[in-house]
Structure formats: structure tokens, C-alpha cells
Amino acid sequence: MATNVTTGLTREQIAQRVAQEFQDGYYVNLGIGIPTLAVNYIPSDMQVMLQSENGLLGMGPFPLDEEVDPDLINAGKQTVTMVTGASLFSSADSFAMIRGGHVDLTVLGAFEVDCQGNIASYMIPGKLIKGMGGAMDLVAGADNIIVTMTHASKDGQSKLLSECTLPLTGKGCIKRVLTDLALMDIEDGKFVLRERAPGVSVDEIKALTAGELVIPGDVPEMTFNRP
Amino acid sequence: MATNVTTGLTREQIAQRVAQEFQDGYYVNLGIGIPTLAVNYIPSDMQVMLQSENGLLGMGPFPLDEEVDPDLINAGKQTVTMVTGASLFSSADSFAMIRGGHVDLTVLGAFEVDCQGNIASYMIPGKLIKGMGGAMDLVAGADNIIVTMTHASKDGQSKLLSECTLPLTGKGCIKRVLTDLALMDIEDGKFVLRERAPGVSVDEIKALTAGELVIPGDVPEMTFNRP
Amino acid sequence: MAGFDKVVNSYEEALAGLEDNMTVIAGGFGLCGIPENLIKEIKRKGTKGLTIASNNAGVDGAGLGLLLVDKQIKKMIASYVGENALFESQMMSGELEVELTPQGTLAEKMRAGGAGIPAFYTATGYGTPVGEGKEEREFNGRHYILEEALQGDFSIAKAWKADRFGNLMFRKTARNFNPMAITAGKIAVVEVEEIVEVGELDPDEIHLPGIYVNRLIKGSFEKRIEQRTVRSA
Amino acid sequence: MAGFDKVVNSYEEALAGLEDNMTVIAGGFGLCGIPENLIKEIKRKGTKGLTIASNNAGVDGAGLGLLLVDKQIKKMIASYVGENALFESQMMSGELEVELTPQGTLAEKMRAGGAGIPAFYTATGYGTPVGEGKEEREFNGRHYILEEALQGDFSIAKAWKADRFGNLMFRKTARNFNPMAITAGKIAVVEVEEIVEVGELDPDEIHLPGIYVNRLIKGSFEKRIEQRTVRSA
Numbered sequence: 001m002a003t004n005v006t007t008g009l010t011r012e013q014i015a016q017r018v019a020q021e022f023q024d025g026y027y028v029n030l031g032i033g034i035p036t037l038a039v040n041y042i043p044s045d046m047q048v049m050l051q052s053e054n055g056l057l058g059m060g061p062f063p064l065d066e067e068v069d070p071d072l073i074n075a076g077k078q079t080v081t082m083v084t085g086a087s088l089f090s091s092a093d094s095f096a097m098i099r100g101g102h103v104d105l106t107v108l109g110a111f112e113v114d115c116q117g118n119i120a121s122y123m124i125p126g127k128l129i130k131g132m133g134g135a136m137d138l139v140a141g142a143d144n145i146i147v148t149m150t151h152a153s154k155d156g157q158s159k160l161l162s163e164c165t166l167p168l169t170g171k172g173c174i175k176r177v178l179t180d181l182a183l184m185d186i187e188d189g190k191f192v193l194r195e196r197a198p199g200v201s202v203d204e205i206k207a208l209t210a211g212e213l214v215i216p217g218d219v220p221e222m223t224f225n226r227p
Numbered sequence: 228m229a230t231n232v233t234t235g236l237t238r239e240q241i242a243q244r245v246a247q248e249f250q251d252g253y254y255v256n257l258g259i260g261i262p263t264l265a266v267n268y269i270p271s272d273m274q275v276m277l278q279s280e281n282g283l284l285g286m287g288p289f290p291l292d293e294e295v296d297p298d299l300i301n302a303g304k305q306t307v308t309m310v311t312g313a314s315l316f317s318s319a320d321s322f323a324m325i326r327g328g329h330v331d332l333t334v335l336g337a338f339e340v341d342c343q344g345n346i347a348s349y350m351i352p353g354k355l356i357k358g359m360g361g362a363m364d365l366v367a368g369a370d371n372i373i374v375t376m377t378h379a380s381k382d383g384q385s386k387l388l389s390e391c392t393l394p395l396t397g398k399g400c401i402k403r404v405l406t407d408l409a410l411m412d413i414e415d416g417k418f419v420l421r422e423r424a425p426g427v428s429v430d431e432i433k434a435l436t437a438g439e440l441v442i443p444g445d446v447p448e449m450t451f452n453r454p
Numbered sequence: 455m456a457g458f459d460k461v462v463n464s465y466e467e468a469l470a471g472l473e474d475n476m477t478v479i480a481g482g483f484g485l486c487g488i489p490e491n492l493i494k495e496i497k498r499k500g501t502k503g504l505t506i507a508s509n510n511a512g513v514d515g516a517g518l519g520l521l522l523v524d525k526q527i528k529k530m531i532a533s534y535v536g537e538n539a540l541f542e543s544q545m546m547s548g549e550l551e552v553e554l555t556p557q558g559t560l561a562e563k564m565r566a567g568g569a570g571i572p573a574f575y576t577a578t579g580y581g582t583p584v585g586e587g588k589e590e591r592e593f594n595g596r597h598y599i600l601e602e603a604l605q606g607d608f609s610i611a612k613a614w615k616a617d618r619f620g621n622l623m624f625r626k627t628a629r630n631f632n633p634m635a636i637t638a639g640k641i642a643v644v645e646v647e648e649i650v651e652v653g654e655l656d657p658d659e660i661h662l663p664g665i666y667v668n669r670l671i672k673g674s675f676e677k678r679i680e681q682r683t684v685r686s687a
Numbered sequence: 688m689a690g691f692d693k694v695v696n697s698y699e700e701a702l703a704g705l706e707d708n709m710t711v712i713a714g715g716f717g718l719c720g721i722p723e724n725l726i727k728e729i730k731r732k733g734t735k736g737l738t739i740a741s742n743n744a745g746v747d748g749a750g751l752g753l754l755l756v757d758k759q760i761k762k763m764i765a766s767y768v769g770e771n772a773l774f775e776s777q778m779m780s781g782e783l784e785v786e787l788t789p790q791g792t793l794a795e796k797m798r799a800g801g802a803g804i805p806a807f808y809t810a811t812g813y814g815t816p817v818g819e820g821k822e823e824r825e826f827n828g829r830h831y832i833l834e835e836a837l838q839g840d841f842s843i844a845k846a847w848k849a850d851r852f853g854n855l856m857f858r859k860t861a862r863n864f865n866p867m868a869i870t871a872g873k874i875a876v877v878e879v880e881e882i883v884e885v886g887e888l889d890p891d892e893i894h895l896p897g898i899y900v901n902r903l904i905k906g907s908f909e910k911r912i913e914q915r916t917v918r919s920a
Contacts, residue, residue: 025457027665047457049665053790054716055860057663062918070719070910071847071861077717078916085458085619085652087663088859090866090894091716091742092798095791099570099811100637102665118814129778129787130769136817137791140810141570171814171830252690254898274690276898280557281483282627284896289685297486297677298614298628304484305683311886312691312852314896315626317633318483318509319565322558326578326803327870329898345581356545356554357536363584364558367577368803398581398597562804571795572826574807593805593835602826625891658858659892 007199008180009222014148016041016224017178018107021146022048029053029098029138031108032076034148038107049083051103053134055094058086075134095134099141106142108135110149110174112164115211117174117186119147120166132169139170151179151208158210160184160191181205183222190214195222234426235407236449241375243268243451244405245334248373249275256280256325256365258335259303261375265334276310278330280361282321285313302361322361326368333369335362337376337401339391342438344401344413346374347393359396366397378406378435385437387411387418408432410449417441422449460620460670461649465495468643468671472501472608475528479564479604480508480518481611481635484680487628488517489645491673492610497521507531507564507604509557509631511541516678525549531604533557537680556584559601561634566603568637568666573602609639612675613662616646617653620667621660633662642666645673693853693903694882698728701876701904705734705841708761712797712837713741713751714844714868717913720861721750722878724906725843730754740764740797740837742790742864744774749911758782764837766790770913789817792834794867799836801870801899806835842872845908846895849879850886853900854893866895875899878906 009017015037022028022042029051030036039061042048050059052074059074060081067081074080082088089097097103110121119139122132139145152158160177177184182205183195190212193205198221206213236244242264249255249269256278257263266288269275277286279301286301287308294308301307316324324330337348346366349359366372379385387404404411409432410422417439420432425448433440462468469492472478478496482488493512496504497520504527511530512519521527522540529551535541544550555563556578566574575598579585589600611632614625622644624632636642649672695701702725705711711729715721726745729737730753737760744763745752754760755773762784768774777783788796789811799807808831812818822833844865847858855877857865869875882905 049458051665052860054719055863057665058657062916064920065917068912068915068917069859070912071859073717073719073860073912073914077719077913079912079914080916082657082859085617085621085664086657087621087660088657088862089660089663090857090862091790091794091864092867095794096565096569096637097663097665099791099795099809100568101570102568102637123816128769128775129785131765131767131787132789132817133767134790136789136815137811140813141791168815276691278898279627281486282630284898285890289683291687292684295679295682295684296626297679298626300484300486300627300679300681304486304680306679306681307683309626309890312850312854312897313890314854314893315629315890316893316896317624317629318557318561318631319634322561323798323802323870324896324898326558326562326576327801328803329801329870350583355536355542356552358532358534358554359556359584360534361557363556363582364578367580368558395582562802566807569795571807571809572829572831573824574799574804576804591806596805598805623891629891658856658862 007197009197011037013224014178014180017183017222018146018148021105022046026104027051027057028105029103033109035107035109053094053098055089055091056082056086058083095137098137101141101143103142104144106138106145107148108138110147112159112161112166113147113149113174113177114161114164115186115189115191117172118164119169119174120164121169123167125167135169139173145174145176147174147177149177149179151181158208160209160211162211181208192216193219195220197222234424236424238264240451241405241407244410244449245373245375248332249273253331254278254284255332256330260336262334262336280321280325282316282318283309283313285310322364325364328368328370330369331371333365333372334375335365337374338393339386339388340374340376340401340404341388341391342413342416342418344399345391346396346401347391348396350394352394362396366400372401372403374401374404376406378408385435387436387438389438408435419443420446422447424449458619458664460664460667461618462669462671465491465671468492468669469495469499471641472496472499474501475503476607477505479606479609479635479638480506481630481632482517483509483627483630485513485517485678487612487630487632489610489612490675491645492643493518493520496526500524502526503528505529507606509533509560511535511538513537513680514540529553531555533560561631563601563604564631564634564638567605568634571603573600575600604638606639607641609635609642611636611644613644613646615648615650616644616670617650617655619652620664620670621655622662622667623655623659624661629661636662636666641668643669645671647675648672691852691897693897693900694851695902695904698724698904701725701902702728702732704874705729705732707734708736709840710738712839712842712868712871713739714863714865715750716742716860716863718746718750718911720845720863720865722843722845723908724878725876726751726753729759733757735759736761738762740839742766742793744768744771746770746913747773762786764788766793794864796834796837797864797867797871800838801867804836806833808833837871839872840874842868842875844869844877846877846879848881848883849877849903850883850888852885853877853897853903854888855895855900856888856892857894862894869895869899874901876902878904880908881905
């Protein structure tokens with residue numbers, strides 16, 4: 001069921017849409033990849049503080065060449081900086097913060113999500129197993145999670161399933177998914193379509209969603225007011 | 228079975244004998260009362276660091292009048308000082324230290340001890356119940372505990388029993404007891420007499436010990452080389 | 455309140471939303487490092503039926519002892535409640551329910567409540583009245599009991615210094631239960647001696663990050679001493 | 688060594704007593720804050736059959752990756768083991784056993800090991816391969832699994848600054864797993880960049896008290912950067 005998906009969101013647009021979920025005063029943990037790009041779209045009148053699970057609250061941008069400090073990295077092991085008002089702590093304290101639900105929003109990627117709220121993101125059997133890092137703690141600890149991912153594989157296989165096929169990272173913990181095609185909530189064992197990528201039809205989304213999809217009336221197109 | 232016990236150790240002598248259990252480099256938690264007095268008998272060529280369970284390692288003597296700081300107290304709520312090399316931490320971290328067995332020696336008082344290693348020290352039913360404070364954590368967490376107490380009540384009732392009659396502070400955790408009459412180890416469900424207070428006979432000790440008492444040959448008198 | 459600025463300007467605002475029959479987790483050890491003014495505000499508000507978790511219950515006329523006068527506390531979770539005649543009489547008459555909890559277990563229950571750990575095993579209290587009715591289990595030949603986490607609708611605490619983002623530093627043994635108490639409350643209210651500008655605190659020296667703090671207020675403190683003990687020079 | 692002076696003068700002395708088939712808890716996150724020289728000393732000693740708990744396993748030719756060359760590691764307990772070809776080949780061939788543990792659970796298992804908590808419940812890993820074979824339990828309608836504490840014969844860690852009593856301060860994100868790793872080892876060996884005289888560290892700013900440290904050594908560090916990312920001015 002290969003489908004031509006040329007109209008989906010770019011990585012930058014996904015990041016831009018994620019940033020619209022931010023609120024002033026939010027503490028946010030962003031996974032490696034697309035989630036991290038969202039930082040570029042935080043409105044200038046809004047304050048958001050980034051949590052890096054290796055022990056930093058208040059992560060800043062990459063350092064200038066002369067600022068590079070091997071003792072200051074993010075969870076992706078990249079050199080970073082701190083913003084004014086940052087704090088540092090141990091990994092146990094960092095995951096106490098995460099597991100205890102103190103982070104307002106977590107954004108991370110996935111291989112598959114299903115309409116039971118399950119997520120698979122760390123392991124493809126038969127391929128090299130690198131490990132889950134902090135992902136299992138992040139999905140188990142956060143109340144407010146957005147998963148960002150492509151809606152389907154390159155050969156058109158849906159990644160939004162009725163049941164995940166890969167080993168799970170977390171069970172029943174995902175409530176919101178943003179793909180290159182759509183923004184969906186997960187409610188009562190169903191995907192609920194909330195927004196469409198510009199130019200993408202409900203039928204296209206339906207065709208690429210393997211799990212049960214609910215269409216609640218007119219589904220608006222996403223808007224990107226800050227390009 | 229009232230017995231005339233005039234020859235027992237004074238409070239100061241008990242404290243002095245406790246101090247002989249200290250070793251250079253020991254981290255020690257001392258309960259309120261007699262245990263605290265032991266500080267006065269630490270040999271000058273020995274370093275011992277005192278843990279106060281309200282969050283201080285390296286407790287010093289009482290402050291001079293002008294040094295008094297309401298933010299610096301011990302577990303008995305008395306104003307204290309810090310020694311050079313002290314560190315401060317939260318109650319959770321303090322009891323992680325205690326529960327994790329990192330304190331080398333704990334000395335505390337008791338109402339009763341039995342030859343199963345049980346200790347009762349916090350509650351007399353019918354009287355006001357003040358609470359166990361940190362005592363239950365201290366007896367459960369430490370490998371090396373000395374209980375200091377009087378051997379018998381004023382009317383001659385033994386406090387070294389075959390089974391404690393009062394509610395327990397800890398079960399099977401006491402291995403060494405120092406009273407005004409004797410130093411005893413607890414081994415295989417028996418009190419083993421190690422040392423006698425000067426002038427106190429084995430028979431006197433036997434008469435005031437309700438739990439099974441083993442006399443391993445000649446029992447030496449305690450010595451107090453640093454008066 | 456914009457962004458991460460946690461500062462409120464009145465004690466009334468600091469405890470807005472605290473209602474009858476709520477659970478409050480309080481920092482402090484004895485009268486050391488207690489949120490004196492927040493306790494006074496609870497007294498002023500007259501909130502009743504409170505369940506309070508705190509290592510101690512204050513003394514007659516100071517600290518949490520103030521809340522006994524008008525019988526505002528329904529249940530006290532504490533490790534040591536001596537030195538308080540009013541407490542004693544209310545406990546004896548059954549007006550006040552008391553759950554005695556070992557000090558280290560209480561600290562760990564608060565930490566667990568803040569850290570998303572619903573329960574943990576500890577040897578503390580095994581075979582004692584504290585262990586009664588609790589699950590017992592052996593690990594590596596030792597006996598332990600299961601203790602559950604503690605969480606509150608509010609937590610009230612005292613720190614030494616804060617920046618406006620609520621990053622906190624404590625001072626000496628006034629730290630005690632305060633950091634864990636703060637993490638275990640849905641709404642954490644902290645009073646401090648000094649509020650500095652953001653950026654003035656070294657990130658490596660912050661004892662508790664501002665993420666745990668909802669409301670921050672600068673107070674002035676009596677710091678009553680329970681046992682003034684001195685030596686002569 | 689007299690009193691509380693924890694300083695040793697050679698790496699050989701620092702790791703004296705480390706024997707084949709022991710369990711070692713190591714601090715560090717990626718190559719950040721790792722005990723570089725202690726790892727090199729284990730390589731030099733040639734100790735084999737080690738079980739190592741560490742968030743990562745280093746990279747080819749650096750950090751714990753060095754111990755793979757002569758197959759000194761029997762089992763690795765880690766949350767993320769990518770970026771290491773030698774690790775991959777030994778894991779695939781079955782020469783190296785790997786126990787993948789979620790990062791937060793690993794940190795908490797080390798903390799528990801040091802804090803006398805034999806086991807705790809966490810939602811992390813429930814319903815996933817990590818939860819298989821572990822006890823599941825519900826608290827307040829949520830599902831959790833039981834995780835047991837981790838303890839080591841040795842722990843090896845890196846701090847920034849210490850006094851001779853072993854009171855430690857860490858620097859920035861090089862703190863990571865180091866404090867908990869230190870508490871979880873029977874013999875805790877810590878290398879630091881600077882050793883100061885006792886009394887130079889503010890007691891309120893000590894990150895980990897010296898009671899946890901058995902041996903302390905001053906090293907010099909390469910501090911290799913795994914992902915050097917910069918922005919232009």
C-alpha cells in the first residue's frame with residue numbers, strides 16, 4: 001500500500017508545531033533529533049527551560065568554539081551551554097525529577113505508537129541493540145508527552161498501529177502524537193485526528209493509519225504563525 | 228530480688244569504656260545521654276567524626292555563647308558547632324548514610340535488650356509516647372552497635388532479658404551491650420560476658436541477668452587507662 | 455507571575471488554595487529550619503482537619519504547636535512528638551491521630567513521593583510496631599518491610615537563599631527535611647531569608663532546583679532555639 | 688593513612704584488592720566525568736571477568752572501551768551501549784553479557800545500593816522487556832515493577848575537587864552517576880582534579896561527604912569530547 005507522501009511537514013515544520021505546545025514557564029525535556037529543533041521556534045516572549053537528563057536544568061545553545069567545556073554536555077553527549085538560572089544535579093536527582101512528574105512536557109521520537117498509548121522506540125530485534133537510555137523513564141514519568149515521528153515508513157507502512165510490533169519502551173503512556181501528516185490524541189484506545197498537515201487530506205491520513213482513527217467533524221489544517 | 232549494686236560503673240566510666248571501642252578514622256553516631264559523654268574520652272591521638280542524624284557529619288562541641296547559631300543543632304536539638312572537615316546534608320541523605328551501613332559505630336541507650344539481639348528503647352505502653360525519632364533507623368542500619376544501659380532497674384529487675392517485654396525498636400540487631408556492671412556480646416541467642424565492672428563479681432552479674440548468660444572462662448575486669 | 459518567576463508578595467497569596475482536610479508536608483527539624491510564617495498563616499486562615507507530615511510537631515506556642523490551639527490538625531505523621539503538652543493532651547483524648555514513623559523512613563517516604571517511587575523496602579521497623587500490617591520480605595537473607603511514598607496537596611518549607619526562579623540553597627542543619635518536603639507537595643511553597651537575582655547562584659551549588667518550587671516568599675524569622683547549650687571559653 | 692586522610696599516592700594502591708570476577712560500579716556519562724585513570728589502571732592490572740555497572744561502556748579506545756580489548760568485562764549493566772564496534776562484536780558473539788537497564792532505574796538502583804534500600808518500585812519499564820520476570824504491582828491504580836538495589840565490590844568515580852577527608856565537589860554535568868556510584872561500592876575509589884586542605888570546602892557546598900570515600904587520588908585527565916558541537920558567533 002505504498003502511498004506518495006510529498007505534502008507532509010518538513011522536520012522544521014514538525015519542530016515548529018511542537019513549539020506551539022510550549023507554555024510560558026514550562027520545564028521541557030526534548031529528545032535527540034526533531035524534538036531538539038523545537039528550541040528554535042520558542043516565541044521570544046516566552047520562557048521555556050530545558051531539562052537534560054544527564055543532570056542539567058536550563059540547557060542553553062551549543063557553545064562558541066572558545067566556550068566548549070568537556071564537563072558540560074547534554075544527554076546526546078553534545079557540548080552545550082547553560083542559561084542564566086540553570087542548576088546542576090546528579091543522575092539520581094535528575095530522574096527523581098523526571099519520574100516524579102515534575103517536568104511539564106516531554107517530546108521524543110518513536111519507531112511505532114499504537115492506539116493503546118504504547119510506544120516502541122529503542123530496539124529493533126535482529127539489529128544492533130544500543131539501549132533505551134533515559135527513554136523508558138521519560139515516558140513512564142511524564143504526564144504530558146508528545147511523540148514526534150513520521151506517519152509511515154518510506155515504503156508506506158503505517159507506524160500508527162493497533163498494536164506495536166516492536167518491543168515496547170512504555171505501555172499506555174502516550175496521549176499525543178505529531179507526525180509529518182497529522183496531530184493526533186490517543187483516547188479510549190483510538191487515535192483522534194486533531195489537525196492535518198497543510199494540503200494533506202483526511203483520507204490520506206486514514207490510509208496511512210493502521211490503528212483505529214476517529215475523525216471528530218471538521219479537522220483543521222495546522223497553522224504556523226511564526227515561520 | 229533486690230540487690231545492692233553500689234560497685235557499678237558511673238555514667239562517666241560507661242562513657243569512658245565506650246570510647247575504648249572507637250578506632251582512628253571511625254564515623255560514629257552517638258545517642259543522647261551517656262553515649263554523648265563518650266566524646267570526652269577520645270584519645271588525643273585519635274580522630275573520630277560524629278554523625279548527627281539531622282544532617283551533619285563532623286559535629287563539634289557546644290558553641291561559645293557568641294557562636295550560638297539556631298541553624299546549627301544536633302539530633303537532640305541542642306546548639307552545636309562543626310569541626311574542620313564537616314559536611315552538611317538533608318535528612319534523606321543522612322539516613323541513606325545510616326541505613327546504608329556507612330557509619331562505623333552507633334552507640335545508643337535502651338530500656339531492655341534480650342539475648343536474641345532485640346532492643347526496646349522508645350515506648351512504654353501507658354506512658355506518653357514520644358516517638359522513636361531516628362532510633363529504629365540507627366539500629367536497623369548499623370552493623371556495629373553498642374547499647375549502653377543500666378543492668379537492672381532501681382528495684383533490681385534485670386533489663387537483660389530472654390525476651391523483651393516492651394515494644395521493640397529493632398529485632399535481632401544488637402550484638403554488644405555495655406551496662407554499669409558488664410560488657411557483653413550477644414551470640415547464638417545468649418549473652419556472653421566479656422568484661423566485669425571493677426569490683427563486680429560474675430555471680431552478681433549472673434543474678435541480675437535474666438537472659439541466658441555464658442561465662443567464657445575467666446572474665447577480666449574493665450580497665451580505664453585514660454581517667 | 456511571568457515565566458519562571460516564583461515570587462509571591464503576601465503569605466495569603468502563598469497559601470491560596472489550601473483548604474480544610476488537605477495534606478501538608480512540612481520541612482524542619484524541631485524548631486530548626488521550620489517555615490515559621492507559613493505556619494502562622496495557616497493559623498490565621500483557620501484551615502482545619504489537616505493531615506500534616508513533619509518530623510516534629512513543634513512545641514507549645516511555636517512551630518506546628520500553634521496549629522494545635524484551635525485544633526486545626528486532624529492527623530500528625532511524625533517521628534518524635536515530645537515536649538508539647540497540648541499535643542499530648544489532644545493525642546490522649548483521641549482528638550489528634552498520630553502516625554509515628556521512623557525518622558529515616560519519613561525522610562525517604564517524602565523523597566519517594568517526590569521521585570515517583572510509590573514504595574520501597576527498608577529494614578527499619580521490621581519486627582516492631584511500625585512493621586505491623588506491612589508487607590515483610592527477605593532480600594539476601596535480611597528482613598525488610600514495605601513502606602509507601604508520602605505526597606501532599608501542599609508542602610511548606612524554609613530555605614536560606616533563593617533566586618527568583620526558586621533555585622534554593624539551605625543553611626547548615628536547617629536543611630534537614632526541607633528539600634524532600636518540597637518535592638513531595640503538589641503545590642510547594644517556600645519561604646526564604648533572601649531572594650537574589652537569577653544568575654547570582656552558582657548552578658553547581660544549588661541544593662534544590664526551582665522546578666520543585668511553585669511559590670516563593672521572603673520572610674523574616676524568629677528562629678527560636680529549643681535547647682540553647684553553650685560551653686565556656 | 689591516619690584518621691580520615693583518604694589520599695593514596697599511586698593508582699596501583701588505589702585499586703589494590705580488585706580481583707577477577709568482582710563487580711565494579713563506575714561513574715560517568717558517555718566520556719564525561721569518567722574515572723579515566725582508574726579504568727586505565729584496571730587495564731594495566733589485567734583484572735578479568737568483571738561485572739561493570741555504568742551508564743555507558745565508553746567508546747572504541749576510550750573509557751570502559753579500553754577494557755574490551757583484552758576481554759576483561761564479562762557482564763555490562765548499562766542503559767546505552769552504542770558507538771562501540773568492539774562492544775557490539777563481543778555482545779553479538781556472546782562473549783559479553785549485557786543487562787540493559789533504563790537510565791533512571793540504573794541511577795536509582797545505585798542510590799538504593801548505597802542507601803540500604805534493597806528494592807523499590809518504579810513505573811519505568813512496566814510492560815516492556817525490562818519488566819519481564821520482575822514483580823508487577825499496582826499502587827493507586829498505576830502499574831509498577833520491582834527493581835533491586837545494585838552494589839559493588841569496588842566503585843570507581845571521578846570528582847572535581849576534594850579535601851583530604853574525601854569530601855567531594857563535582858563540576859557541571861560531570862557529576863552525573865558519580866555520587867551514587869561512590870555510595871554503592873564496598874571500596875569506593877575516587878580520582879579528582881584537585882585535592883585541597885581540610886577546611887577549604889564550605890560544608891554547605893560539599894556534594895558528597897567523605898564518609899563514602901575509601902581512597903582518593905589526584906589524577907590528570909584527558910577529558911575527551913564525544914560530540915563536539917559548536918555554534919558560530
